[in-house]
Amino acid sequence: MQNDNMKCGLIEKTESQFVDSIEKEAYVWCEKNWKHDDYEHQHNRAQLTFVEEGYQYFHIDRKIYLVPQHHVIWIPSEKAHKITSEAQTVNLMVFLFKSVFEDEFYQNVQVFAVPPVLKEMLLYASKWNQSLDENEEQDLFFKAILKSLPNFCKESSSLEIPVPTDTRLIPVCNDINVNFKYNLDIDSLAEKAQMSVRSLQRIFKNETGITLQKYLQLTRILKSIELIDTRQYTLSEVAYKVGYQSLSAFTSSYFAIMQVKPKINKN
Structure with a gap:
């Protein structure tokens, strides 16, 4: 039925x-x-x-x-x-x-x-x-x-990507999710959270269990999985689009998270 x-x-x-x-x-x-x-x-x-x-x-x-x-x-x-x-x-x-x-x-x-x-x-x-x-x-x-x-x-x-409960950190996460291609601008992020750089780093780690740098890395790798899934880009193009300067840097970062090397699935 x-x-x-x-x-x-x-x-x-x-x-x-x-x-x-x-x-x-x-x-x-x-x-x-x-x-x-x-x-x-x-x-x-x-x-x-x-x-x-x-x-x-x-x-x-x-x-x-x-x-x-x-x-x-x-x-x-x-x-x-x-x-x-x-x-x-x-x-x-x-x-x-x-x-x-x-x-x-x-x-x-x-x-x-x-x-x-x-x-x-x-x-x-x-x-x-x-x-x-x-x-x-x-x-x-x-x-x-x-x-x-x-x-x-x-x-x-x-x-898994943690979502912080402290509302001051939401603009920080949103900024990283949009600007993941670029390196962290820690001063700008602290300004968005309306706290000092040191406080931001400490509170973010307490709230999520990971550092801002790790959050950026996770975001980049998740975005790369989305791009790989489209089968429209080479791995080098994917690496560049998510903020890595070389394929080798991307591959090692991807492997650290996924425990396998990135590859384009040919169907």
Whole structure:
């Protein structure tokens, strides 16, 4: 059964709340050209999203998580989230679980690159796309995926951009997001925050857990992922567009964040 208010098998009762009438313990929903809602929502099921193509931003608890191609994000049940993306095409697999294991892993948002064995498991599971019928193999297979997640997860905390709660820092973040191509003008940023340079550096680090320089680096790398996704530029052009003077400087910065070297995907 499909209707306009059904998303991933869940019926959207209000703009942010979903009704789960499905009996199955776990199921998968694959979609090409994923369309995004620009509002925060939540549901009772825990969610594992695999980005097969494109990239997504998940806005959760005052953090913005980047989930690039061939990464997954784990979102605990009842955790409010909003999704955005500028990618040309977003192909997703969304696994929804009614219950999870006791391990602390499942209580927190997780983002990590998918190792080859997990990727094969997820792709195999796509044969049950949108199937809500009882199936013993599917139930056991999905439970195996769920149980293995903590072992597959290598901390990718670098893929999250913190959003400060101190409103004085919002203009600082906005300025970096617009002028990421240029080096930090720390005096100008301090003026925007209406505080001294030393206070800005200290408060920003306390609020976000990272330095202004690290925030700039993260912003540049996230922007580079967006540009790479368009397949319109060489890596050297991308490096220049996001503020690096050489391809090697960009590559080492990209690797420090992503743990892989940048490359243009040829489809």
